[in-house]
Amino acid sequence: MEFDFKQQGAVTLAEVAEAAGVGESTVSRVLRNEGSFSRKARERVMEAVERLGYVPNRIAGTLASAGSRLVAFVVPSLSNIVFPDVLRGASGVLEANRHQAVFSVTDYDPQREEALVAAMLAWRPTAVMLAGFEHTEGTLKMLRASGCRVAEVLDVDGTAVDLAVGFSNRAAGRASAEFLLKRGYRRIGYVGHDLERDTRAGKRFAAFCETLASSGSPLIDREVCSGASSVESGRLGLERLLARHADLDAVYFSNDDMAIGGYFHCLARGIAVPSQLAIFGYNGLDIGRVTPQPLSTIRTPRVRTGQLAAELVVTNAPPQVVDLGFELVEGATA
Known part of the structure; x- marks a missing residue:
């Protein structure tokens, strides 16, 4: 036919x-x-x-107008709720102000981020939003020369190009270590994902280790999984870590996805939480609140971060860094 x-x-x-x-x-x-x-x-x-x-044709319309209404998001990942939460917070503000959000994903690759920033800037957006402060020199040069607003989100530990909205990852790492130490845990391990690519997780881990060391109880060992974080990698990572150190009394995870995986491993192996092993995460995801034992973690203001970053962009606010802080959730796993 x-x-x-x-x-x-x-x-x-x-x-x-x-x-x-x-x-x-x-x-x-x-x-x-x-x-x-x-x-x-x-x-x-x-x-x-x-x-x-x-x-x-919205793209043509923005290019033909005196000022583009495009706001470009260049995010590391969409595999967990963190970055979609930021996008959700920002999109409501942008839509109310008749701006259009477009986004691309770098997979935590700095060179890919540079290429995507170049592609986005070719559309002459009114603003570019990125995660964190760690970019290639090429990316920084393009952003500084672009003439558009730049909003770096989810971190305040660094030097901003223009606007920055988020919280201190180093402070979150310190607070996590202090909490575990205060609860009496001394044999502490770590399970995380690629710390070189995810620089914010790297900052939390470094501050966590520094705090433990200064207390006289240095980190016992760590298991860092290659690739993106996930529930599965958290479960496998904890299994491998405990195979080397069965006597650990607490484990700090790079985020809640991996911590939930560790919690599932404990359920499967009959490891009592927290009496035999305490588990502590990061991000404060909804799933962590509805597990049989609510996850002990750091809750971050991701939606508010997106909202405020968008508000600063659409109101053409002066350059500034805004620290929204975070909340330590005691939960029941530590």
Whole structure:
């Protein structure tokens, strides 16, 4: 059987204007909901849009306007809820202010981040939002020369290009160690993911180790899994760590995903939590609150981080660093 497809071009603004019996400028004003137009004109335009199936070219619209309404997000991952939470917080503010969010994912690769930043800047966005302060020199040069706002989120331990909104990862690492030490744990291990790529996790781990060492109870051992963090890697990581050090009394995980995996390992092997082994995470994910024993962790203000970063961008706020802090959740696993 043969099929005969007829290639058709997209419906244009001019075709909508002709169908509605108005000028193209009127169609543009109606679709942007800006400027003056009559109720009758709006009804005719919207009827034509629906009948013709017209989809506005938002990208072309932003490039043709005096100021782009695009806000580019370059994030490391979408595999856990952290970065989607930031995007969710920001998108509400941007939508209310008629800005459009676009995003790309680096997989924690600095060179990929540089390439994606270059691609995003080619669209002349009004702002670029990135995670943390650690970028290649090429990325930093492009951001500084771009003329757009730059918002670095989820960290305040570093020098901002322009705007920064988040919390101190080093302070979170110290607070986690202090909590475990205060509870009397002394034989402490660590399970995490790639610390070289995830620089924020690296900062937490370094501060955690420094705090333990200064107390006279240095970290016993660590198990760092290659690749992205996950529940599975947390479970396997704890299994490998305990195979080497069965006498550990607490384990600090790089995030809640991995901590939940460690908790599942304990359930499967009959390891009593926290009497035999304490578990401590990071991020304060919802799943950690609904486990049989709520996870002991650090809760971070991810949605608020996205909201405030977007607010600073759309109001054209002066350069600044905003520390939103974090909350230590005692939970029941430590």
